Amino acid sequence: MDPFPIPKDFLLPLPASPVDLQVAIVLLFLAHILFVNLMVGGSLLTLAYEVRGRRRPEFDLLAQKIAATVTVNKSLAVVLGVGPLLAMNALYALWFYTANSLTGRAWIMVVPLVIAAFLLLYAHKYSWQVLADRKGLHIALGATGTLLLLLVPFIFLANINLMLFPDRWLEVEGFLSTVLLPNVVPRFLHFVLASIAITALFLAGWLCRRRFDFESALPGLDRCETRRELLAAAFGATALQLVVGPLVLMTLPPNGFSWLMIGNLTVAVALGITGLVLLWREMGERGPLTARFWGIVVVLGCTVGVMAFVRHLYREEALAMHRELVAAHTEAFRAASVGAEMRLAAGVPRLGEAAAVASPGERTFRSVCMACHAVDEKRVGPPLTEIVDIYAGNPDGLIAWVKSPGKKRPGFPEMPPIRMQEGQYRAVANYILDEVFARAEQSPPVDGTTG
Amino acid sequence: MDFPVFHLDFLGNRMLIAMIAVLHVFINHSLAVGAMPLVTVLEWWGYRRGDQRWDGLAYRILTVCFVITTTLGALTGVGIWLSTSLVNPYAIGSLIRVFFWAWFTEWLVFVAEVLCIMIYYLTWKRMQDHKRAHVAVGAVLSLFSWVTMAIITAILGFMMDPGSWTARETFFSGVFNPIYLPQLAFRTPVAMVAAGWLALFLAFFFTRSDRDLRLGAVRLISLWSLAWLPFAAAGALWYWSVIPEWMAANVPVALGTQKFAAWYDQLLVVLAVMAATVGLAAVVGTLLPKRVPRVALLVPFAMTLVLLGSFERVREFIRKPYVIGDYMYANGLRVADYPLYKEEGVLRHATYTSVRSVTDDNGIEAGAEVFRLTCTRCHTATGINAVTDRLRSMYGPGPWDRDTVKFYLLGMHTARPFMPPFPGTEREAGALADYLLDLRAVTRPVIGAQDEGVVVPDEPSTPAEGGA
Secondary structure (H helix, E strand, O other): OOOOOOOOOOOOOOOOOOOOOOOOOOHHHHHHHHHHHHHHHHHHHHHHHHHHHHOOOOHHHHHHHHHHHHHHHHHHHHHHHHHHHHHHHHOOOOHHHHHHHOOOHHHHHHHHHHHHHHHHHHHHHOOOOOOOOOHHHHHHHHHHHHHHHHHHHHHHHHHHHHHOOHHHOOOOOOOOHHHHHHHHHHHHHHHHHHHHHHHHHHHHHHHHHOOOOOHOOOOOHHHHHHHHHEEEEEHHHHHHHHHHHHHHHOOOOOOHHHHHHHHHHHHHHHHHHHHHHHHHHOOOOOOOOOOHHHHHHHHHHHHHHHHHHHHHHOOOHHHHHHHHHHHHHHHHHHHHHHHHHHHHHHHOOOOOOOOOOOOHHHHHHHHHOOOOOOOOOOOOOHHHHHHHHHHHHHHHHHHHHOOOOOOOOOOOOOOOOOOOOOHHHHHHHHHOOOOOOOOHHHOOOOOOOOO | OOOOOOOOOOOOHHHHHHHHHHHHHHHHHHHHHHHHHHHHHHHHHHHHHHHHHHHHHHHHHHHHHHHHHHHHHHHHHHHHHHHHHHHHHHHHHHHHHHHHHHHHHHHHHHHHHHHHHHHHHHOOOOOOOHHHHHHHHHHHHHHHHHHHHHHHHHHHHHHOOOOHHHHHHHHHHHHOOOOOHHHHHHHHHHHHHHHHHHHHHHHHHHOOOOOOHHHHHHHHHHHHHHHHHHHHHHHHHEEEEEEEEHOOOOHHHHHHHHHHHHHHHHHHHHHHHHHHHHHHHHHHHHOOOOOOOOHHHHHHHHHHHHHHHHHHHHHHHOOEEEOOOEEEEEEOHHHHHHHHHHHHHHHHOOOOOOOOOOOOOHHHHHHHHHHHOOOOOEOOOOOOOOOHHHHHHOOOOOOOOOOHHHHHHHHHHHHHOOOOOOOOOOOOHHHHHHHHHHHHHOOOOOOOOHHHHHOOOOOOOOOOOOOO
């Protein structure tokens, strides 16, 4: 027995070179995950500031400003997800679809979950004034939406994790068992922390941009203080990655490790730590955003970029062996399929075909007509005895009827037009009108009721 | 054959896709493709007449479109991807390989469309002083909405009739398939008409305190629908004329299901009456806007949706027995691989199955695997379109005769042209008959891989003489 399943790949060429598709997946996915992070982080921070706003109303306004960014970011997250999904479905379809099927119920739940989450977030955003006096209910709306939103990455992570490990495909039973595979939960934490860090960084830049009239838009809040707080959130969340990151690495199955991957990972970690140092310094600044802020954005952006490349290296390495086995199997199957097609075209009899059936007419009768007609009993349609009564000596009439029947008698359903090769009509008509009854006089007829 | 078999035995797999896809088409056509140009026209009308009330009406209609298209609309679109990849992974994966660049282009347009609707909706209030520019955004948005539909329609047309693709297998020979332009010529005006009825329905709520505006809105929007109706009729005729003949033979079953196929003529009359009602409502709304009663605003919208839904059902059905015309059957098996399966059996070449071949004492188990591999994309064991119901309608409550069922399976594609031929060996057809007879006696659902996982047999599936 194979240690794991080796399916056949698609028998059509890839739409682009594998390298181009790999580059596309890495880059397009980065764009997608950026907005997913801003959507999830934005929802979480909206919630946090709204709760805080119950005591200090100036934070309620800040929460509302953040919620406004979620409206745009969530739609971009969805639309930018389609591109990488498409590239994924071209390059990794065999592995990705397998994981999808094995987690099918949860996978399809992504659709209603996101719809419900988005509708709740809209309800939350557009009922801010209406529910001003019922803050608890309003916060509950936002919290429920955010919670549903947080379930979705779980499902995606379980899928892209499972697809890398064909050796686990035979042991999973349903979505829950795939979540319990190592690496899913640590990666989820990794993702949530990244969402908070990226969103806090984005908001620090967005709310403190020069053209934004902070003081009149957010009365009661201090621009510097707010910025420092957001930078601190980004710092804290990124610093926690120093704990969660190693956890992710340790729970990764070893089949995807390579020195190239470790080397790049080291670069990414070094970049991340540089970003942390810069963040710490920026938090001490008073006054407007400095050029250092953009330095932080660039450094942490590079960290994320290299991390995405590391993840890609791991995936390629983890699938390399399985992919070779699949390719060999696919080629063997293609050759076998072409061989069978050629044998059929050359008229070589099929291997193992039952040779029991004698005439071509009888063969056609058995495979086409016998489903509804027997010799002397009523099935779906009338028995052959009646048909012979009508068409004896008139095979052309019978053929015309078979090609284009109508509804003739009560108690029987309408017969569908039968499409066969031209020669088959003649053969089966002769078989019914001559052979069956000629033989019936000598031995019991073929009527399908025996055997 | 090469993927774990996802299966919903109660709902049926096709129904899962159908629910998501039909909802998506309804929303896409009536709230995006048709609604964006209509809202733009309403905004422009208000701007030209210097009447702020029209601007407010357009904004409110757009609000509804915005909330629904960015949630239900967008996600059901993604849902078509997710559900088709579950139900027929080999088919959707093959389509992606052929149409990758069409979908990729469509995606770019889709990104532009989303950006435009964000700008159009979220800057409506802020750009009051730049109305011309804002109306221009609406026009660009309308164009993008239409282009995304135009690209997708190429793929839908291809699934029905690949034209020269099966010989050439190139991207452009696939895109310019014979059904493409007629289908687009039909969908476009239908989307516009559907949007008109929806807007009319919404306008009723948004003009409650302004009778004067209501009359004007009913007249203008009815005129919009009326103007598009002749194009819808012409598009429908053109579309009908290019459907391949063998597909047209499927239409009675497609419209009415097998049970009601005999009512085909009556169904056509009902659909024609509905189309006439929609047309009449448009005429009345244009000429006598005062006479339009409340319900009259909902009825034509519902009827347009029913017509659109029937169209989608027929379109989906008449492509059978193929999922990709001439290339792949609805069961996800390639036409070209049939000779091999007929010779050596589907079990021999399946990745996930509990048995490799039919033996004298594993008939029911082997038959169950054959059923799972070759029938479950369309049939269930106990739910919608249950295979036992199909057999019962032919052979009565039973018990059924094994050989009758077996020979029916081997030849069913001749009597039922929408069925793919049975792909396996005669022995496998016998095992399938064993299973079906047993299923009649002991009803039990087929459990999908999403619930009980997958198994592989001891013997690998690599063809023995395959490399030779």
